[in-house]
Amino acid sequence: MSTHEILATIQDSALGNWMRYTNGAMPVVEATHVVAAVLLFGTVLIVDIRLLGLADSQRAYTRVSRETLRLTWLAFAVSVITGSLMFTTSPLTYFYNWAFEWKALALLGAGVNMAAFQLLTASGVSAWNEHSRAPRAARLAGVASLLLWAAVVLLGRWIGFTKGYDFTIPAGLDLGPTG
């Protein structure tokens, strides 16, 4: 099954049709996606600026991280669910949109950064947990996280600016009947 066939199947699915043709579904889902993205970025920022020593420098890193984690995961889960629902409305358009592609890359980068931080830097957290200044690797992870999540939010907004007219369709690709 080619990528195009998978995308077409998603687009023709019952869920895709429901999202496209149910009055108010897309506005509610999209607005909820924005709320989740805003909350996700805001809670990640609280941890990142602790890593950078810009705030909460007298508070243990693990404490700050633990306090925001539930909200961050909740916001992430809602973002993934609503984002997937939005994708089903026109996957053929989204998939070839440059802002969507870069957003997916930024999201992947944020995930890799978080995994690397947890596996490498945070494993020795007891040595710097109470320090106002985190080690260089932790600060770098904080900067990377901040930039990548900001990119995810901004590129998400940019999809709205570019979707529908600023994307390229591979030559020779049959998009089927239109209209």
Place this chain on the structure above:
Amino acid sequence: MRAFAEWLSTSAPSVAIQSRFWFIRVLQATHLITAGVAVASGLMISLRVLNFQRADQPFDAAWARFAPWLTASLAVMLLTGLAQTLGDPVREFTATSYWVKVVLVLCCIAGTLWFARAARRAPATTSFSVTAKLVAAALILFWLLLPLLGRMIAYDKAIWGPLSLRT
């Protein structure tokens, strides 16, 4: 209101914003990013009042941590929000979501300032009255509704139906 919005849309500052499409994009993107800072900071202050966050700290410590970020982000949001309104006054002024959002912003600011006053009166406060907790719970809802309503401005008729100010 519509007549005023239409007049405003022909004013020089409005035309200047409308004619620079990139500027509108930058305004919207900045507004969205700073919304993350404002909503998270506002939520943390309200969650502290409810004792769901930083219960080990006195309220004034949590206030000192989040208030400067909240103030700065709200200032940026106010500027970018006003510029967006000026750039497309008819779209904004004729949206029910816009006016509900304005009211909720004012409620969030008033409620948070009320907490600030409480912090000044009793800096070491660790627990709040039932009234304060009810206000905090309402503010949590309001903070989350702000970005929701912001996005809903684009879909005013679909969301509000006959209650939409758009004709």
